[in-house]
Amino acid sequence: MRATVGDLIVQHGRVVGQHDRVAEIVEVMGSEGTPPYRVRFEDGHEAVCSPGPDTEVRHREIQQ
Secondary structure, three states: OOOOOOOEEEEOOOOOOOOOEEEEEEEEOOHHHOOOEEEEEOOOOEEEEOOOOOEEEEOOOOOO
16 A cells, blocks of 8 residues: 555445545655555544555545
């Protein structure tokens, strides 16, 4: 898994009825875009995250 600052992490719910959690990557702490990442969730709190198999990275679109 590789990501850059500004990409989104989407952590899918693990049980029925649990919503996905979305966070923006604000710092890449691993080398060459690898985890761990410092992320900011929609409610404003920040955490350090090492994504698991239930997580996807949505890359921001590069604007030219």
